Amino acid sequence: MEKRKLGFWEIWNMSFGFLGIQMGFALQNANASRILQIFGADVHELSWFWIIAPLMGLIVQPLIGHYSDNTWGRFGRRKPYFLTGALLASIGLVLMPQAEIFIAFMPALWVGAGMLMIMDASFNIAMEPFRALVGDNLRADQHTLGFSVQTALIGIGAVVGSWLPYVLNEWFGISNLPTEESGIPDNLIYSFIIGALVLIGTILITVVTTKEYSPEELAQFRDEKEHLEAMGEEKESKLSDIFSDFAKMPATMRQLSWVQFFSWFGLFGMWVFTTPAIAQHIYGLSVSDTKSPEFQSAGDWVGIIFGVYNFVSAIVAFLLPYIAKQIGRRKTHALSLVLGGIGLISMYFMPNKEALIISMVLVGFAWASILAMPYAILAGSIHPKKMGVYMGIFNFFIVIPQIINALIGGPLVKYVYGDHAIYALVMSGVSFLIAAYLALKVKDSKDIN
Numbered sequence: 001m002e003k004r005k006l007g008f009w010e011i012w013n014m015s016f017g018f019l020g021i022q023m024g025f026a027l028q029n030a031n032a033s034r035i036l037q038i039f040g041a042d043v044h045e046l047s048w049f050w051i052i053a054p055l056m057g058l059i060v061q062p063l064i065g066h067y068s069d070n071t072w073g074r075f076g077r078r079k080p081y082f083l084t085g086a087l088l089a090s091i092g093l094v095l096m097p098q099a100e101i102f103i104a105f106m107p108a109l110w111v112g113a114g115m116l117m118i119m120d121a122s123f124n125i126a127m128e129p130f131r132a133l134v135g136d137n138l139r140a141d142q143h144t145l146g147f148s149v150q151t152a153l154i155g156i157g158a159v160v161g162s163w164l165p166y167v168l169n170e171w172f173g174i175s176n177l178p179t180e181e182s183g184i185p186d187n188l189i190y191s192f193i194i195g196a197l198v199l200i201g202t203i204l205i206t207v208v209t210t211k212e213y214s215p216e217e218l219a220q221f222r223d224e225k226e227h228l229e230a231m232g233e234e235k236e237s238k239l240s241d242i243f244s245d246f247a248k249m250p251a252t253m254r255q256l257s258w259v260q261f262f263s264w265f266g267l268f269g270m271w272v273f274t275t276p277a278i279a280q281h282i283y284g285l286s287v288s289d290t291k292s293p294e295f296q297s298a299g300d301w302v303g304i305i306f307g308v309y310n311f312v313s314a315i316v317a318f319l320l321p322y323i324a325k326q327i328g329r330r331k332t333h334a335l336s337l338v339l340g341g342i343g344l345i346s347m348y349f350m351p352n353k354e355a356l357i358i359s360m361v362l363v364g365f366a367w368a369s370i371l372a373m374p375y376a377i378l379a380g381s382i383h384p385k386k387m388g389v390y391m392g393i394f395n396f397f398i399v400i401p402q403i404i405n406a407l408i409g410g411p412l413v414k415y416v417y418g419d420h421a422i423y424a425l426v427m428s429g430v431s432f433l434i435a436a437y438l439a440l441k442v443k444d445s446k447d448i449n
Contacts, residue, residue: 003139003213008149013209014137015150017082019157020202021126022310024093024195026161028119029271030306031188034299035097036116037290038183039109043276043421044414049113050272051406054399060124068129076212078129078136085126086203090196092119097184097192124395126203131375136213144324144376148317151371155314155364160198162307164191166300176296185296255442256374257397259435263337263370265401266431269409269424270344270363275302277421282353287419301353305360309343312364313371320372330442333373337436340366344429348422366432377444 006014033046041049068081075083096115099108134146168187169176176185279285279298289295316336324332343362350356378394409424417423 003137005139006137006142010210011138011142011146011149012153013206014133015130015146015153015206016209017086017126017203017206018130018150019153020086020195020199021082021089021123021130022154022157023161023202024089024119024199025123026158026306026310027093027164027192027195028096028116028123030162030275030303031165031191031299032096032116033272033275034295034302035184035188036109036112037276038178039099039112040107041109043273043287043419044410046276047268047272047406047409047413049116050268051403054268054402054406058396058399058403060121064125064129068132072215075207077215078133078212079207079210081129082126083203083207085122085124086199087122089119089122089126090199092116092122093192093196093199097189100184133210133212134375136218137210144321144329144372147372147375148320151317151320151368152314154371155310155312155317155368157198157202158310159307159314161191161195162303162310164194165303169300176300177293178291178296183291187300252443253378253394255438256378256394259333259439259442260374260394260397261401262431262435262438263366264398265405266341266344266428266435267367267370268402268405269428269431272405272409273413273421273424274306275299277347277425278302278353278356280420281348281422282350282356301356305353305356308357309360309364309367312361313368316365316368317372320368324373324376329373329377329444330439333369334436334439336365336369336373337432337439339363341429341432341436344425344432346429347425377442 032050036046036049037043064081068078071077071080073080092115096112096119099111099115130150134143134150138146165176165185165187168174168190169185174187174190176187178185275298276287278301279289279295280287283294283298285292285294285298320332327335339362343359343366346362347356347359350359374394412427413419413421413424
């Protein structure tokens with residue numbers, strides 16, 4: 001007996017909630033630094049506030065992976081977790097840009113940082129079960145397609161989230177100037193509210209349309225049985241097993257961990273420092289100029305170019321399975337990372353804001369592959385009964401480089417780069433190139449090369 005081969009639209013609906021998750025995530029990535037700077041954070045302090053994000057992932061994802069592996073109830077195995085995460089994330093989205101309403105209790109900067117923490121913890125609760133759901137519901141020969149569809153939906157959601165503040169200002173006339181009450185423009189406040197509503201709606205579509213296999217059904221499938229026999233029968237899983245699972249991770253996962261490390265070190269630098277880098281390097285603003293109309297325009301433009309790389313990633317995601325069939329998954333991932341590295345480094349040389357679109361087109365190739373290829377390679381190398389916990393442990397190699405960048409990124413900008421954040425983006429590009437080299441060293445049993 002084997003799993004049923006799912007149709008394209010079944011796979012689409014199964015991952016549709018990721019569109020809403022990524023829309024909220026994109027709003028955060030493009031605007032959190034801008035909001036925190038408006039609330040009073042210095043440019044070299046930004047990475048310290050962003051450390052909340054990877055810390056939440058380090059703590060939350062393995063726990064959620066473990067418990068979702070061992071959950072089965074009326075609402076399924078994975079669905080209760082990403083529904084809960086969506087509800088909590090929507091609260092953070094609504095309240096972060098409106099942190100001034102809590103000023104009677106504590107400074108707006110700290111409230112904003114707290115809402116960032118809530119959002120990140122909640123996004124992590126929601127994202128990991130979605131990754132595991134692909135491994136649960138799809139046959140091995142559909143893993144690459146499943147993660148590629150997921151990447152496409154991530155790209156679509158991120159485009160909408162990234163462009164929304166600009167669209168509300170340019171098309172609907174909603175102001176992008178700081179308000180007297182909070183200093184946060186209305187177009188940002190409305191964008192975050194819309195993002196929260198879309199997040200809830202898309203998650204509900206996945207919950208309603210997707211059926212999960214029960215533990216009994218999973219145990220009967222031929223590919224699961226073969227994998228179990230090859231890896232040995234497992235005793236009942238305990239929370240403490242997370243540590244032993246970490247020690248016993250497959251060789252392929254260990255090799256991928258270094259690729260992930262340098263990929264996400266670079267991504268974190270891009271997310272944190274693009275707004276101040278563009279404001280300084282392209283718009284010619286000073287480090288302290290965070291409340292002028294020009295700074296708000298720079299922030300809106302960052303949303304546009306972030307939307308570009310996400311738009312490109314949504315298109316590239318559909319091409320990845322075909323490219324991987326021709327040259328293999330390792331080379332596909334390495335090539336994509338090289339393009340992304342060139343894109344980030346090129347931002348230093350671009351003469352105007354419009355030229356940055358070219359840079360972000362290249363970054364889009366890397367982002368598409370980062371969201372699909374490592375997981376497609378990983379899914380075939382791990383124990384079926386441990387799909388959730390290993391997807392959570394794999395997240396260590398996403399969050400640890402972000403924590404390191406959060407700790408050293410600000411001091412590097414201040415003491416090494418002379419408060420010129422553009423060099424942080426160049427460093428991110430170099431990190432992508434290192435990841436590309438390491439990707440070629442990964443052993444992928446399903447790879448043709």
